[in-house]
Amino acid sequence: MDLRHLRYFVAVAEEENIGRAATRLHISQPPLTRQIQQLEEELGVALFIRTPRGMELTQAGELFLEEARNIRALVEQATERTQRAGQGKLGRLDIGIFGSAILDVIPKLLLNFRNCHPDVKVVLHTMTKAEQIEAVRQRRISVGFNRMLAPLDDIVIKQVATEGLLVALHADHPLARQSVIRFAELKDHPMILFPTGARPSFIDKVMGLCIENGFQPQISQEVGDAVTGVALVASGFGICLVPESATTLQFPGVIYRRLTDPPPNLIVDLSCIYRRGDQSPILAAFLQTVDDYRESASEQVD
Amino acid sequence: MDLRHLRYFVAVAEEENIGRAATRLHISQPPLTRQIQQLEEELGVALFIRTPRGMELTQAGELFLEEARNIRALVEQATERTQRAGQGKLGRLDIGIFGSAILDVIPKLLLNFRNCHPDVKVVLHTMTKAEQIEAVRQRRISVGFNRMLAPLDDIVIKQVATEGLLVALHADHPLARQSVIRFAELKDHPMILFPTGARPSFIDKVMGLCIENGFQPQISQEVGDAVTGVALVASGFGICLVPESATTLQFPGVIYRRLTDPPPNLIVDLSCIYRRGDQSPILAAFLQTVDDYRESASEQVD
DNA sequence: CCTCTCCATACTCTTTAGGTATGCTTCAAC
């Protein structure tokens, strides 16, 4: 049996007349007669009663008509869904994130992506940098977001955004009276660092800046992520260098101050990683969204 | 697209290797390669990633695999169901009945039929003789049960059973003391007749018998069916001639007495009617059940 | 570097769908 047989059968059943059905199908009458005979022979069942007036469905034919319509609808649906999946408009995208990336850029990106691709199910997985790399390799996630990424052969790193650094400090802190702070002034003030875990990380960025400015930081506490860091600032444990997006966190008593030095020293990048050679149309669509985001972000700067 | 494409696609997706899939499908490798290419081209979507190790499904391919399996299962199911319908094992049978036929024969027939054909939905319609004939012509019912049927060109009449006649009378009735009654003894006893409505009917049978035995019956009441007739016997309205199967009705105070005369005079037939030329396999199966029933009934008599 | 594996391509053959012409049956109209 063939989908052609079903198409022909439905036409004949609807027209109740082989000649008219043949016209509708843009073929001549004899081949259609033969196809219907073949179908009946293959099923071993009479689907039609031949009357002088035309073709009339048997009970078995009535039943088969329903089934044939179902099958044809399902085929059409399968075709359409598969095509949408091939265009990255249907399916699932697993994304690896880490603590502070969720604060600003990722929500905006996801919002844009879901507007264009409402039928792609986005699943977020919180994981460390090392876990993300491993998960990308094993295809458990298609894309991961992180900072301070070192080049790898099998993984592409694509910069998503750059953010300036701010100092988070308590309103009672001596430096809080200044509207702008020079980096060197941070010397001798206890500092909260994050994240713990795999190096190189944001910690190394901060340590490097301190050394460039001629001092070793006084480490008050090492914590897992920016959220915890700012929470400790609110509790008076010290100051904390954070990316701009951390201003989303408005803990009581915490204020953010800009540093005087200009880029490129006082910026930190946010990048995404994905498997080199990954052909997934959903990933491609997501990376397109990332590009669009970067463009619109740089336009805002202009 | 063709069902062949689906079969081939599923095989390749499962084997993850065109060569092995070709072996499984009992064809050679190159045609299979081409069929898969055709399918991908028609959908406009890459279903597989070609690796040095073999064929790996894309996300779109995974989705299409599910759909393809569904479609194939549905086709198989449609084939099987249609074949069962063609053998009269699946579908619907509409049967016309009248009041007293339901008492004995029909329940037994239906029980037998449903044992052999559990997936045929049997729908009973209570209708008069005239309604049954009209409904058979209009195909609203496939078969009807009735008594005293006159031959018709377009309808086949098939005798289902013959039943002897009994006299239903009240236990206090003078004739109740006799274990057997001669027909002529019914003279001068008020008699309940049924059914009202279309002639010829059971009434004409009874009237004919009375005249044969030399008297005009004293009509106490005409009622619609045997059930009402026997109910009136219980209320003391008179005696009532009924088919044997009416003994199913055990009203308090009602007893049944055999008549002395032998067949063929004191029997009444139950027949079924159906459209001449009706090819429905379900009807054929039902008529076969009727034949089997008649055979087993006559065996019991032997 | 060679070989093995596996998919793609080229070409041929065979099957089968589709077209044209025609026959057969039934129904209706004259």
Place this chain on the structure above:
DNA sequence: GTTGAAGCATACCTAAAGAGTATGGAGAGG
């Protein structure tokens, strides 16, 4: 009653498409 029209079936031919054989080409492993 005969004739014509409608509708399905059959016979035969053509063309398209699937399947087979032979071979090429690319990547992985020894």
